[in-house]
Amino acid sequence: NAGVIQTPRHKVTGKGQEATLWCEPISGHSAVFWYRQTIVQGLEFLTYFRNQAPIDDSGMPKERFSAQMPNQSHSTLKIQSTQPQDSAVYLCASSLDGGDTGQLYFGEGSKLTVL
Amino acid sequence: GEKVEQHESTLSVREGDSAVINCTYTDTASSYFPWYKQEAGKSLHFVIDIRSNVDRKQSQRLIVLLDKKAKRFSLHITATQPEDSAIYFCAASANSNNRIFFGDGTQLVVKP
Numbered sequence: 001n002a003g004v005i006q007t008p009r010h011k012v013t014g015k016g017q018e019a020t021l022w023c024e025p026i027s028g029h030s031a032v033f034w035y036r037q038t039i040v041q042g043l044e045f046l047t048y049f050r051n052q053a054p055i056d057d058s059g060m061p062k063e064r065f066s067a068q069m070p071n072q073s074h075s076t077l078k079i080q081s082t083q084p085q086d087s088a089v090y091l092c093a094s095s096l097d098g099g100d101t102g103q104l105y106f107g108e109g110s111k112l113t114v115l
Numbered sequence: 116g117e118k119v120e121q122h123e124s125t126l127s128v129r130e131g132d133s134a135v136i137n138c139t140y141t142d143t144a145s146s147y148f149p150w151y152k153q154e155a156g157k158s159l160h161f162v163i164d165i166r167s168n169v170d171r172k173q174s175q176r177l178i179v180l181l182d183k184k185a186k187r188f189s190l191h192i193t194a195t196q197p198e199d200s201a202i203y204f205c206a207a208s209a210n211s212n213n214r215i216f217f218g219d220g221t222q223l224v225v226k227p
Contacts (some may be wrong), residue, residue, distance in 0.1 A: 014168040033215070042206065056214050103149060103161040104215065107166060 002026075004107035006092050012113045013082050021110045022030030022076045032075045033104060034067055035091040042089075049075060082114045117142040119207050121218035129226050134192045136221045138205035141186065145207040148181060148188050149215070153202040162203075163190070195225045 005024040005068040013019050025032045033045040043061040049069040060067065064082075079086055089111045093104040122137045140148075149164035165172045165179040165188065172179045175190040177193040192199055 037215075040221040042143065045214060045216070048214060064199040093159075104151075104159075106151075106160065108158045 004092055005030070006090075006107035006110050007058050007108060008115075009108065010111045012115065014115055015083060017082050019079045019086075019110070019112055019114075021092075023075045023077070023080075023092030023107060024073060025075070025092070026105055027073070029094035029096055031095045031097065032069060033093045033095075034075070034077050036088045036092065038088045039090075039107070046077070046090075053094055058113050063066050079112070082112075084114045086096050087112055087114045117145055117207055117209065117216040119205060119216045119218040121221050122204055123221045124219070125222045125224070127144055127224045127226060128195050130142070130195060130197060131196055132223050134195050136190045136192075136205065136223070137220055138189065138207075138218050139185075140216075141185050142207070143186070143217050144209040145180045147203065147208040148179070149206050149208075150177075150190050151206065151217075152178065152209040153204065153220070155201070159204065185225070194224075195223075197227055199223060200225045 007022045030051050032049045036044045036046055036076045047057040047060050047067045052069045060071045064080045089109040091106050091109045093106045095102045095104050118141045120139050128134045134162050146167040150162050151159040151198050152162045153159045163174050163177045163179055176193045181188045202222050204220045205218045206215045208215045
């Protein structure tokens with residue numbers, strides 16, 4: 001079991017460019033979560049899928065952020081027109097049953113730096 | 116929505132002593148309280164959890180206590196070792212929406 005796989009591990013973009021982050025959840029896990037971690041804001045919830053359907057995207061900045069889960073084996077987080085304040089480590093996690101019934105397995109994260 | 120607060124941002128103990136990290140939550144509907152550990156330069160991994168149907172759970176050197184009346188829960192690490200040094204995050208989740216709310220983390224330093 002390879003765990004949750006996130007790519008790329010590091011990404012540097014210029015202001016205004018687009019960034020796409022990928023997450024491969026653990027096989028058989030039905031829930032996928034995206035979080036953002038910064039020193040200032042800590043761990044911020046972004047969005048959550050269960051069985052590929054979006055359940056809660058209340059943490060997503062509405063205008064430039066979007067997330068999809070086109071199949072059970074991967075999810076993407078896309079940030080358009082990146083800004084320096086988007087710089088963070090983006091963490092993907094998966095779980096068997098969803099956040100209230102089982103533990104989250106986190107990937108190693110994708111560190112985004114916006115210059 | 117739920118708000119989880121960790122009272123200690125940093126905690127320093129001597130090797131062999133116990134460490135206690137305290138958290139509070141606001142939503143009475145929360146029923147699941149996991150703890151995660153993040154070592155330097157690494158991602159989070161699960162260490163222990165407790166559900167609202169019990170008030171104490173132990174796994175080796177880790178003890179979690181839950182006081183539903185006070186909306187407070189705590190992680191006790193006994194006989195601390197240097198490898199326990201990390202950031203510990205408490206979290207809470209309610210059955211209704213499955214979203215997990217995290218505290219801001221406590222940096223635990225275990226000095227030899």
